[in-house]
Amino acid sequence: MTQDVLTRPKVRAFGDDPMTVRSAFAQFPSGVAVLAAEICKEKHALVASSFMVGVSLEPCLVAVAVQKSSETWELIKDANRLGVSIFGKGQGDLTRKLASKDRAARFEQVAIEVDREGAVFIEDAALWLECSIHKVSDAGDHWMVLLEVGKLGVGENEPLIWHGAKFRELVSAQSFDVK
Secondary structure: OOOOOOOOOOOOOOOOOHHHHHHHHOOOOOOEEEEEEEOOEEEEEEEEEEEEEEEEEEOEEEEEEOOOHHHHHHHHOOOOOEEEEEEEEHHHHHHHOOOOOOOOHOOOOOEEEEEOOOOEEEEEOOEEEEEEEEOOOOOOOOEEEEEEEEEEEEOOOEEEEEEEEEEOOOOOOOOOOOO
């Protein structure tokens, strides 16, 4: 059996440079989620690309990593229910709007639905989840938040993809015959 020798190592130390890590992690495509709630008649939204579905089926759990410095997390973490909308194709600009520093303008002219529990859902999303917080764990400069899904809905829009620090859309693979 022959063994290939690497002429250049595939991995190397990254030191304490968070931008190197961020750039590397940008190579992993993810969806874009917004966690939103209405509290005392005021709507709040937190946009995250570090969202993961399928953590557990019983109970039904999803996860999100939230920066500890997030002011919005402090506002929504005690909400009775959170609405999670997985953004769909064509919603990149909406993502930027809901993540903007101008909190007062975040929901201006944004089509939403608010349920009885205060969960806020964005129209035309690819997926909607009504969640409650199951567990919050310390994860370095983030909180790892497990959310228990109580209700869900699947939209008709394809998901928006975040990859390489850009919004991207799915493209159907060309079918071909294998002979």
